[in-house]
Amino acid sequence: MNLNYSDLIKIEKPSRYLGGEFNSCENCDFTKISNCFCFPDLYEVGMSHTGMKILYELINSLDSSFCERCFAPKEDFAQMLNEKGLKLFSLESHTQLKDFDFLHFTFQYEMSYTNFLYMLDLADIPFYSKDRDDSCPIIIGGGPCAVNLEPLADFLDVIIVGDGEEVNVKLQSIYKKGMSKQEFFDKIKGIDGVYIPSLYEINEQQFSIVNCNEKIKKAIVKNLNNAFYLSKPVVPNIDIVHNRGAVELFRGCTRGCRFCQAGYIYRPVRERTIDKICDLSSSIVKNTGYGEISLFSLSTGDYSNLLELIKKLKENPILKNVKFSLPSLRLDSFKGAYSFESKKSSLTFAPEAGTQRLRDVINKNITEDNILHSLEDAFNANYDKIKLYFMIGLPTETMLDIQGIVELSKKIQSVYQGIKGNKKRPKLTVSTSIFVPKPFTPFQFEKFADKNDITMKTDYLKKELKAIGVNYNYHDYDISLIETILARGDRKLAKVILNAYKLGCIFDGWTDKFNYDKWCQALNEIDITNYINEIDENIPLPWDHIDIGVSKEYLKNERKKSREAQTTRDCRQGCTNCGLIKFGGCGVINKI
Amino acid sequence: MLLIKFRKVGTFAYISYLDCRDVIIQTIKRAGIEFSYSQGFNPHELVYFTPPTSLGIESFCEYAYIVTDYNDIDNFVLKFNELSPKGLKVDWVKNIDKKPNFYDLIDCAKYIIKLSKPLQVDFSKIDLVGDDLEFADKVFNISYIDNEIHCVLACGQKNNLKPSKLISHLQTIENFEVIKIIKTNLYNFKDKNNLIDIDMLL
Numbered sequence: 001m002n003l004n005y006s007d008l009i010k011i012e013k014p015s016r017y018l019g020g021e022f023n024s025c026e027n028c029d030f031t032k033i034s035n036c037f038c039f040p041d042l043y044e045v046g047m048s049h050t051g052m053k054i055l056y057e058l059i060n061s062l063d064s065s066f067c068e069r070c071f072a073p074k075e076d077f078a079q080m081l082n083e084k085g086l087k088l089f090s091l092e093s094h095t096q097l098k099d100f101d102f103l104h105f106t107f108q109y110e111m112s113y114t115n116f117l118y119m120l121d122l123a124d125i126p127f128y129s130k131d132r133d134d135s136c137p138i139i140i141g142g143g144p145c146a147v148n149l150e151p152l153a154d155f156l157d158v159i160i161v162g163d164g165e166e167v168n169v170k171l172q173s174i175y176k177k178g179m180s181k182q183e184f185f186d187k188i189k190g191i192d193g194v195y196i197p198s199l200y201e202i203n204e205q206q207f208s209i210v211n212c213n214e215k216i217k218k219a220i221v222k223n224l225n226n227a228f229y230l231s232k233p234v235v236p237n238i239d240i241v242h243n244r245g246a247v248e249l250f251r252g253c254t255r256g257c258r259f260c261q262a263g264y265i266y267r268p269v270r271e272r273t274i275d276k277i278c279d280l281s282s283s284i285v286k287n288t289g290y291g292e293i294s295l296f297s298l299s300t301g302d303y304s305n306l307l308e309l310i311k312k313l314k315e316n317p318i319l320k321n322v323k324f325s326l327p328s329l330r331l332d333s334f335k336g337a338y339s340f341e342s343k344k345s346s347l348t349f350a351p352e353a354g355t356q357r358l359r360d361v362i363n364k365n366i367t368e369d370n371i372l373h374s375l376e377d378a379f380n381a382n383y384d385k386i387k388l389y390f391m392i393g394l395p396t397e398t399m400l401d402i403q404g405i406v407e408l409s410k411k412i413q414s415v416y417q418g419i420k421g422n423k424k425r426p427k428l429t430v431s432t433s434i435f436v437p438k439p440f441t442p443f444q445f446e447k448f449a450d451k452n453d454i455t456m457k458t459d460y461l462k463k464e465l466k467a468i469g470v471n472y473n474y475h476d477y478d479i480s481l482i483e484t485i486l487a488r489g490d491r492k493l494a495k496v497i498l499n500a501y502k503l504g505c506i507f508d509g510w511t512d513k514f515n516y517d518k519w520c521q522a523l524n525e526i527d528i529t530n531y532i533n534e535i536d537e538n539i540p541l542p543w544d545h546i547d548i549g550v551s552k553e554y555l556k557n558e559r560k561k562s563r564e565a566q567t568t569r570d571c572r573q574g575c576t577n578c579g580l581i582k583f584g585g586c587g588v589i590n591k592i
Numbered sequence: 593m594l595l596i597k598f599r600k601v602g603t604f605a606y607i608s609y610l611d612c613r614d615v616i617i618q619t620i621k622r623a624g625i626e627f628s629y630s631q632g633f634n635p636h637e638l639v640y641f642t643p644p645t646s647l648g649i650e651s652f653c654e655y656a657y658i659v660t661d662y663n664d665i666d667n668f669v670l671k672f673n674e675l676s677p678k679g680l681k682v683d684w685v686k687n688i689d690k691k692p693n694f695y696d697l698i699d700c701a702k703y704i705i706k707l708s709k710p711l712q713v714d715f716s717k718i719d720l721v722g723d724d725l726e727f728a729d730k731v732f733n734i735s736y737i738d739n740e741i742h743c744v745l746a747c748g749q750k751n752n753l754k755p756s757k758l759i760s761h762l763q764t765i766e767n768f769e770v771i772k773i774i775k776t777n778l779y780n781f782k783d784k785n786n787l788i789d790i791d792m793l794l
């Protein structure tokens with residue numbers, strides 16, 4: 001590294017770029033297959049992400065490969081690199097990204113796309129895959145956005161769709177140092193989860209793939225219990241967003257909320273056993289010194305034997321001083337769970353919609369009674385700070401549904417008063433986000449709400465919630481609009497994203513950095529109505545060549561049912577034939 | 593109770609005082625060594641450190657006092673150094689009974705400032721101590737050898753001079769970059785010719 005004291009001392013938190021953390025890879029031997037995991041956001045955000053840590057540790061456990069890390073730097077650091085004529089480098093061996101065999105980018109949210117280009121630019125790597133010869137690293141994209149990375153398809157060499165654990169090991173074992181990209185692509189095409197965008201042609205009218213004889217099936221780790229999981233995560237030297245251990249209880253979700261992409265793309269549900277979770281928790285605590293473990297999943301209350309798990313964790317001597325947190329508890333899930341969790345300052349619940357009708361439309365299978373009873377429990381357990389999350393701009397929504405948010409808040413206040421006395425009010429905060437239609441959900445065809453409509457609704461909520469003493473936060477409309485365009489994007493957007501980046505858009509997910517005017521300028525060339533209006537169910541979609549296991553017919557039918565406010569049961573109570581069985585099996589069924 | 597002497601070197605020099613505190617606590621926890629905790633609503637580990645070294649300065653003279661019942665000092669060094677991140681290492685550990693008053697003991701510190709290029713100006717002609725009031729009584733000793741400035745600067749509670757201030761001043765005379773700054777010793781001040789390394793007093 002050619003940076004000295006005089007350089008680094010000018011930078012905000014230089015340690016973001018310098019590595020050296022406990023459990024980080026020390027043996028960076030470039031005669032082995034060299035990998036760098038790149039997270040298109042700041043260190044503090046990226047290092048809080050468990051998926052990245054799993055793949056990092058996994059690749060470092062292989063004999064013939066090693067893996068380093070790199071994060072999107074803040075502007076001050078980027079400017080310094082440019083001034084000094086340096087290129088973006090990895091944390092561990094301070095090697096420039098250009099010199100790795102593989103760069104693995106993870107896309108957790110669409111608003112990180114420009115940061116991907118920002119990192120390539122700082123690394124002096126050509127943006128378009130067609131402009132990169134064999135001397136450039138192979139650039140792989142993964143993460144939840146991989147189910148539709150068409151907007152970045154022209155920039156990426158390989159996209160990994162689905163669970164990364166097994167397919168990444170396969171790719172590492174197939175690759176040999178010095179192998180040409182073409183040879184490598186020939187060897188890996190056809191593997192489940194591997195999508196090589198350059199092999200596909202585009203229909204210029206609809207921008208969907210034309211030469212796809214067989215769909216690209218997402219990779220599934222069938223047995224999560226035996227799958228690799230981290231036990232020696234890198235322990236950051238500086239504070240980060242979530243500085244704690246994390247154990248994934250299960251992957252997938254059976255609830256079937258119709259707006260939720262994670263709920264469909266991670267199917268089927270696969271659980272880890274209680275013993276496995278206890279083992280993983282204790283090795284993480286031993287190997288890190290962490291005093292807190294987050295037991296996470298998409299809906300933690302749905303773990304099939306949460307009570308027993310809690311009992312076992314409490315009995316384990318290594319875990320005796322460890323605090324546990326259970327994120328993503330649903331309103332109606334097991335109430336004893338609160339008492340196990342370390343006491344938090346506030347509880348968060350997501351009713352998502354203000355009326356029963358709309359909750360039925362989105363298939364959020366909870367009733368008002370569920371909500372009020374759960375809150376009664378929480379108030380009895382002495383919680384008085386409650387955060388409620390709702391979405392606005394949902395399909396079929398009317399003002400009645402928005403009023404419903406206010407009514408529900410009032411009812412919650414009276415439940416509180418019933419317990420604590422008439423004059424008291426709980427500290428209630430309502431947050432609304434704007435519904436963004438996402439690929440592979442029943443609502444993938446829906447229209448994105450108009451600005452006037454959203455403004456009218458947020459204005460109403462601001463006024464009415466203030467009147468009853470409830471705090472109100474809401475998401476930025478413009479960011480959600482761009483998110484919709486990118487989420488349902490096609491290959492035409494590559495140019496747009498590159499333009500946006502060239503105009504100076506980076507860190508778009510950060511409200512203070514997001515620049516709507518520049519995005520509008522970048523979007524000038526295309527007709528954005530195609531991306532935000534309702535999509536005709538019968539035309540091909542840009543992501544139709546990807547098979548996540550849930551059939552398009554199922555999604556369409558779910559959408560149809562939503563229009564009649566008909567719910568679909570949680571499929572643990574009986575399979576609803578989403579398509580997973582045909583795809584390769586579903587463990588949920590075996591449980592029934 | 594344990595007194596430890598440790599160093600923060602290499603890139604670990606860029607870990608702030610508070611973060612370093614957390615890293616040391618976490619390392620000791622990984623080693624399975626139990627702390628004593630403060631009383632009260634929010635109990636915390638009882639660990640006390642010498643005054644902060646500015647960010648970016650490598651230091652070979654950091655000390656901490658740890659309240660714990662653990663007393664196997666050889667094992668402590670072994671375990672700590674095996675489980676600490678790169679650049680953070682313990683040099684020695686002592687069993688002691690009484691908490692030392694670091695702030696009373698420490699008056700000044702020795703630094704080596706490595707420069708990117710040899711200085712053109714005649715260093716001996718720069719009068720830092722006499723003229724500039726800001727530095728009077730704060731620069732105890734200063735010399736220039738082979739691209740390096742060696743100096744002893746005030747580092748006490750009342751009288752304190754950060755090396756970065758001295759550097760900024762020198763940079764107004766001649767432009768140079770600093771490769772690294774190393775803090776080598778902490779002293780107790782008897783008189784100008786009598787600086788006692790606090791190693792001797794602990």
Ligand code: SF4
Nearest residue numbers: 571575576578580586
């Ligand atoms: S196959 Fe049936 S049980 Fe499995 S996820 Fe789909 S609907 Fe649920």
